[in-house]
Amino acid sequence: MKRTLLHSILGLALFSFYACDSSKKDDEKEAVGDENTEIVKEEITIEKIAETPDFPDAIIEQNEPAEGAKLQAGMNKFSYEVTNYELSAQTIDADVRKCANSPDGQHIHLILNNEPYTPYYDAEFEHELEEGHYVALSFLSRSYHESLKQYDAYVLRQFNVGDSDEEDVDLSTPHMFYSRPKGEYVGEDTQRILLDFYLINTDLSPDGNRVRAKVDGEEFMITSWEPYAIEGLSMGEHTVELELVDNEGNVIDGPFNSVERTFTLKEE
Numbered sequence: 063m064k065r066t067l068l069h070s071i072l073g074l075a076l077f078s079f080y081a082c083d084s085s086k087k088d089d090e091k092e093a094v095g096d097e098n099t100e101i102v103k104e105e106i107t108i109e110k111i112a113e114t115p116d117f118p119d120a121i122i123e124q125n126e127p128a129e130g131a132k133l134q135a136g137m138n139k140f141s142y143e144v145t146n147y148e149l150s151a152q153t154i155d156a157d158v159r160k161c162a163n164s165p166d167g168q169h170i171h172l173i174l175n176n177e178p179y180t181p182y183y184d185a186e187f188e189h190e191l192e193e194g195h196y197v198a199l200s201f202l203s204r205s206y207h208e209s210l211k212q213y214d215a216y217v218l219r220q221f222n223v224g225d226s227d228e229e230d231v232d233l234s235t236p237h238m239f240y241s242r243p244k245g246e247y248v249g250e251d252t253q254r255i256l257l258d259f260y261l262i263n264t265d266l267s268p269d270g271n272r273v274r275a276k277v278d279g280e281e282f283m284i285t286s287w288e289p290y291a292i293e294g295l296s297m298g299e300h301t302v303e304l305e306l307v308d309n310e311g312n313v314i315d316g317p318f319n320s321v322e323r324t325f326t327l328k329e330e
Contacts, residue, residue: 108257108275108282111208111289115154120147120210122170122202124217130230131221135193141186142170142200142217150183153204161291162251163206171209173199173239173260176318181207193224197231197317199239201260207242208289209258218262236264236271237316238306243292243325252297252327257290259304269309276303297327 125141127133150167157163164181171179172189174196180189181203201209201216209215218237220230239260247255257275264271266287273284277292278300284290292302306319313320 106277106280106292106294108277108284108290108292110286111159111256111291114159114204114208114289117147117202117210117215118212119145120202120212121145121214122147122200122217124200124219127198127219127221129219129221133191133221133223135191135224137188138191138223139186140172140182140189140200144170144185144202147202147210147215149185151205153206156205159206159254160250161206161254161256162247167205169203169205171199171201171203171207171241173241176239176321178244178323179241191223194226195222195228195230196220197233199260199262207244207256207258209241209260211260211287216260216262231317234263235316236306236314236319237262238264238273238304238319238321240304240318240321240323243300243302243323246326246328248328249330252295252329253293255292255295255325255327257292257302261287261306264306264314271309271314272307274303274305274307274311277301295327297329299324299326 121144123143125143126139147168149169152163152167166181166183169181169183170185172182173179174191175194176197197218197220199216199218203209218233220233222228239262241260242256242258259273266272266285268285275282275284277295301322301324303322304320306314306316308314
C-alpha cells in the first residue's frame, strides 16, 4: 500500500513537471514565434543630422506684400529678392542625405499663421489669401526641405486681408514655426524623416529655452537649434507635437509655440 501511494505521488510530480515545462515552452514559442515570424519592436529615435552645406551669405528680402499691407481676398502677389542662393538648384549633397528631397530643387518655404508651408521655387509667385490677419514667415530651404537658420535667410511680417482689422502679433517675442515632417512619405523616403522648425527671437540651450518634441507620444527634449532626423517609425500615420518651453518646462506665450501635426509613411 505504501509502495503504491509512493508511486502515485512520484507520477503526479513527474506529470506536473512536464506539464509546466511544456507550458513554458509554449509560452516561449508564442513570444518568439515560428521561423517565419519576425517580431519587431518600434524604437523611435531623434538625432542631429550630420553637418549640411552652409550658405552664410544667402539673403532673402521681401518686396510684396509690404509690412502692414491691406490686401484684397483672392490671389495676391508675393515677390522677393534672393542673393547668394540659387532657387531651383539641387543642394550639393542631396543624393546622400537619405531623406525626402524635392526634384525641383532649393526653394522658399512660405508659412502663413503657422499652417503647413507651401514651397515656391521662384522669387515671384501668387498665393491665394482668404480674409483675415496673417503672420507670414518666408525662409530659404535646401532642396531636401532643411531651413537655412540665419538672420538674413528669413523674412517675418504681418498684414490684413479683406475687412479684417485684427491687432498685430508682437513679433519681438520668442516664436517657433513648424516646418517638417509634412504630408506623405513613400518608399525609401520613409527611412529617415526630417524634423525641422524655425525660431525667431530665441535660441535653445540645456539651461534655457528648449523645444519639447513628442513623436507618437514619446518625448524628446531638444536643446540646440539644428535639423534632426526621426528614425524607427513603422508604416502608417504618426503624430508630432512641438512646444517651445522655458527652462522650467512651461510653454512660452505665443500664438505658434505649441503645435501638433500628423504625417504618413507608406511602403509604395
